[in-house]
Amino acid sequence: MAVQALAGWNQSAAYGAALLDLLRKVTTVDGSILRPCYGEGEQRAHDLMAQAARELDLEVRVDGAGNLIMTLPGSDRQAPGWMTGSHLDAVPDGGNYDGAAGVVAGLAVVHAMRSAGVVPRADLAVVAFRAEEGSSWFSGPHKSHFGSRAMLGQLSQQELREARSLADGRVLYDILADAGFNPDQIALGRGLLDRARVSAFVELHIEQGPVLVERRLPVGIVSGIRGTLRARNARCEGTYAHSGAVPREYRHDALLAAAELAVALEAQWGDWLAGGRDVVCTLGRFMTDPARHSLTKVPGEVQFTIDVRSEDAALLSQARGFLEQTALAIGARRGVRFALGALDIGSPARMDAALQDDLRALAATQGIASMTLASGAGHDAANFALAGIPSAMIFVRNDHGSHNRDEAMDPADFASGARLLAAFLIKHA
Numbered sequence: 096m097a098v099q100a101l102a103g104w105n106q107s108a109a110y111g112a113a114l115l116d117l118l119r120k121v122t123t124v125d126g127s128i129l130r131p132c133y134g135e136g137e138q139r140a141h142d143l144m145a146q147a148a149r150e151l152d153l154e155v156r157v158d159g160a161g162n163l164i165m166t167l168p169g170s171d172r173q174a175p176g177w178m179t180g181s182h183l184d185a186v187p188d189g190g191n192y193d194g195a196a197g198v199v200a201g202l203a204v205v206h207a208m209r210s211a212g213v214v215p216r217a218d219l220a221v222v223a224f225r226a227e228e229g230s231s232w233f234s235g236p237h238k239s240h241f242g243s244r245a246m247l248g249q250l251s252q253q254e255l256r257e258a259r260s261l262a263d264g265r266v267l268y269d270i271l272a273d274a275g276f277n278p279d280q281i282a283l284g285r286g287l288l289d290r291a292r293v294s295a296f297v298e299l300h301i302e303q304g305p306v307l308v309e310r311r312l313p314v315g316i317v318s319g320i321r322g323t324l325r326a327r328n329a330r331c332e333g334t335y336a337h338s339g340a341v342p343r344e345y346r347h348d349a350l351l352a353a354a355e356l357a358v359a360l361e362a363q364w365g366d367w368l369a370g371g372r373d374v375v376c377t378l379g380r381f382m383t384d385p386a387r388h389s390l391t392k393v394p395g396e397v398q399f400t401i402d403v404r405s406e407d408a409a410l411l412s413q414a415r416g417f418l419e420q421t422a423l424a425i426g427a428r429r430g431v432r433f434a435l436g437a438l439d440i441g442s443p444a445r446m447d448a449a450l451q452d453d454l455r456a457l458a459a460t461q462g463i464a465s466m467t468l469a470s471g472a473g474h475d476a477a478n479f480a481l482a483g484i485p486s487a488m489i490f491v492r493n494d495h496g497s498h499n500r501d502e503a504m505d506p507a508d509f510a511s512g513a514r515l516l517a518a519f520l521i522k523h524a
């Protein structure tokens with residue numbers, strides 16, 4: 096069946112590339128992509144995909160969170176089916192492919208199946224999620240990914256009531272209600288999706304780091320989505336003093352103490368890597384207080400953030416212990432006090448091992464060079480995996496990273512990644 100359906104793959108890949116070009120055209124405003132969560136540009140993207148789905152004679156529906164579900168009916172309508180897709184919103188001044196490549200790849204796969212007259216055994220749904228980039232468009236205590244998390248019953252009442260649009264100040268609940276969606280259904284917490292009807296989820300997405308470019312490989316198979324350990328408001332308090340008058344032994348320099356913690360974390364990071372562990376560590380903000388610091392003062396306070404990410408939940412706990420103990424030791428020795436604040440852990444999401452094996456085997460059969468790598472960024476697929484639905488991800492090489500207008504995915508790489516998705520879905524669906 097796979098051979099038959101993929102015989103005309105070039106036409107389906109070209110169909111996908113043309114759809115991506117059209118999407119760029121209809122969502123570009125003043126030279127940059129504009130697709131805010133639940134905004135006009137995102138809606139335009141949803142309308143375009145819904146129209147494409149109707150032209151492919153798919154069943155089209157919108158759920159209570161505004162997610163678009165485009166279904167190719169299977170021969171057994173009762174059997175649990177497969178889902179594929181990604182999101183259509185984008186960060187401010189972002190690129191055309193982050194998210195959209197996965198939705199369009201799903202439609203290209205369906206295009207190939209339609210062209211070859213292939214009917215899947217069970218329903219195959221292509222989904223366009225809403226608001227994956229919620230962090231860029233909403234303030235307040237929320238975990239973003241509103242569309243997929245609402246679908247899976249993971250979006251809380253508090254988030255509905257307190258996630259607030261940075262554009263117009265409305266809360267998420269009101270935005271959903273005003274748009275004609277169903278926030279009350281989401282608030283029930285049962286999810287908008289009948290989980291028993293989904294056997295697995297697979298998402299194609301551009302890689303947002305440089306690994307595939309550096310390794311000269313068009314496609315990646317994702318092992319898991321890294322979890323996070325975060326300190327959002329860490330501080331080190333020492334004592335302000337005269338930079339000329341106070342000898343070294345009498346100082347309680349907050350900046351040097353925080354710097355020592357940063358360097359200790361980097362050294363520990365090296366040890367973890369040497370031991371074969373997956374981890375990345377970042378101090379993203381590091382600042383003295385502009386109202387109180389000076390060229391001629393020993394810094395009495397430093398504020399900083401910590402973002403440690405790993406596929407390994409145990410490592411994130413270890414990192415928390417390491418930071419707490421090291422901060423105590425440095426504090427005692429230097430006479431300063433660290434307040435790291437809440438060190439929150441967000442769980443990593445493992446991609447299904449058997450599905451990964453399948454993707455690797457199919458890539459080899461299809462002659463698509465690939466490697467296995469972790470995703471450092473969050474994705475809708477993580478929410479499916481955390482909900483207990485077997486999930487997989489395919490990365491497509493993309494130059495210049497993402498979340499910027501210079502995202503550059505080669506159409507040939509898109510064709511390879513989407514062909515792997517096609518072979519995978521045709522095998523399973």
Ligand SMILES: [Zn+2]
Pocket residue numbers: 182193194227300
């Ligand atoms: Zn994305």
